[in-house]
Amino acid sequence: MKTKIANIILILLVLSSCSPSDLAYKDYLLYLNNPDNGLIKERQANDIVLKLKYLPIDYLVHQDLKKDGIVETEIRDSLEEVYGNSLTFLLNISPKSGKQGRNDNSVMFKGIDGIESYKNRAIQMNFSMSEFLSLRNKNGEIAPVLCNMENTYDVSTSRSIYVVFSKEMVDRELKKEDWEFVYEDQLFETGIHVFSFDKDDIAQAPVIEYN
Amino acid sequence: MLLIRRLSYPPLYMKLNIVSIIISLLTLGILLFITFFNKPSSSDVVFVRSQVVFEQYDGMKEAMRVFQEKKASWQSNLDTLNADYQKAISAYNLESIKLPDSEKIAREEVLKRQYQNVSKYAQMLEEKAGDEDQMLTQGVLNQIDEFIKEYAQKKGYKIVMGTTNSGNVLYGDESLDITDELLDALNKNYHK
Numbered sequence A: 001m002k003t004k005i006a007n008i009i010l011i012l013l014v015l016s017s018c019s020p021s022d023l024a025y026k027d028y029l030l031y032l033n034n035p036d037n038g039l040i041k042e043r044q045a046n047d048i049v050l051k052l053k054y055l056p057i058d059y060l061v062h063q064d065l066k067k068d069g070i071v072e073t074e075i076r077d078s079l080e081e082v083y084g085n086s087l088t089f090l091l092n093i094s095p096k097s098g099k100q101g102r103n104d105n106s107v108m109f110k111g112i113d114g115i116e117s118y119k120n121r122a123i124q125m126n127f128s129m130s131e132f133l134s135l136r137n138k139n140g141e142i143a144p145v146l147c148n149m150e151n152t153y154d155v156s157t158s159r160s161i162y163v164v165f166s167k168e169m170v171d172r173e174l175k176k177e178d179w180e181f182v183y184e185d186q187l188f189e190t191g192i193h194v195f196s197f198d199k200d201d202i203a204q205a206p207v208i209e210y211n
Numbered sequence B: 001m002l003l004i005r006r007l008s009y010p011p012l013y014m015k016l017n018i019v020s021i022i023i024s025l026l027t028l029g030i031l032l033f034i035t036f037f038n039k040p041s042s043s044d045v046v047f048v049r050s051q052v053v054f055e056q057y058d059g060m061k062e063a064m065r066v067f068q069e070k071k072a073s074w075q076s077n078l079d080t081l082n083a084d085y086q087k088a089i090s091a092y093n094l095e096s097i098k099l100p101d102s103e104k105i106a107r108e109e110v111l112k113r114q115y116q117n118v119s120k121y122a123q124m125l126e127e128k129a130g131d132e133d134q135m136l137t138q139g140v141l142n143q144i145d146e147f148i149k150e151y152a153q154k155k156g157y158k159i160v161m162g163t164t165n166s167g168n169v170l171y172g173d174e175s176l177d178i179t180d181e182l183l184d185a186l187n188k189n190y191h192k
Helices: A002-017 A025-032 A057-068 A073-083 A115-132 A167-174 A199-203 B002-008 B012-037 B050-056 B058-095 B101-155 B179-190
Strands: A040-045 A048-055 A086-095 A133-137 A140-142 A146-149 A159-166 A179-184 A192-197 B045-049 B159-163
Touching: A025 A057, A040 A192, A040 B101, A048 A179, A048 A192, A057 A073, A086 A167, A115 A133, A115 A146, A115 A159, A133 A167, A140 A167, A159 A167, A192 A199, A192 B058, B045 B050, B045 B179, B050 B058, B050 B101, B050 B159, B050 B179, B058 B101, B058 B179, B101 B179
Parallel strands: B045 B159
Antiparallel strands: A040 A048, A048 A086, A086 A159, A133 A140, A133 A179, A146 A159, A179 A192
């Protein structure tokens, strides 16, 4: 009898310790955007907010499928294979205060003293961000293979940059251990930012439930 | 009768004694209350040894490391240019005896331009190093400022003062020094 009770308690403990697996899309987004789950980080300095979000493979696949309205398993599997070769992050830079929605509060104009400064900022954010971003741990440091700033057509005061690292390089150079995402800010006087990611948080990210 | 009267109505001096005892007790009670229950909060105003925080903050150490690496790279480029110039000078000195005057003048002109380019590059690097140093330092200060704001609000501090070499805080009791706890929290936040 005692053994049975102990076994039941053990099973209940094991079940309760399991992280969520399949989630509906809305719940999945809530999970991703909850800082307690370790996939989104935030820093603030000099009236600027930096948000870094890890984008799991499932999320990227869903974005593609949603765009085309496709839910076929074969296409999903092939997209997972494609996205599985990379590690993708979204770095969002936004003003902390000021009237939201106003163009003059945009991060593109923050601290700018003329057209030359604006031009340099636009060029750096569009073409040179990979020089100031990296993934590292005690084993090494790697640069992204792709950085792409989203075009917001000036409807947003913030700017988002997709940062992609090669999974193969991450596994080879960083040896599958916890790593830090480093951003050396050259534009907004916020200094160097280090965002630590636990590989277990990445591995435990849930999958999206497709109906 | 008189005795009964005396016992029922205490004399004036006894009334005064009772009143003064009551007043004394009340005063003592108020003083005790002020002493033990109404102390000004020791966490309202605290201070930080700014220089210690600045030097031992991991963000500052990282910024210094990055700056030194860049400076070393720029210096290496400048050394290469200098070495090329010195080589060109040595070659000219060896060959100038055999050269006609016109060619000597032409070679000297080239060397002069090379020297000016190296000097301009060195000057540009000095300005760039100054700008980079200032930018990295300002970034670190902005990070520390932001963190102290959040930390003070979380801990309920009304004022956080910083000690500087010029002596803004001439003395502070150890119990008000939050340097170590702030530095610990600041460094943990840097690697979060």
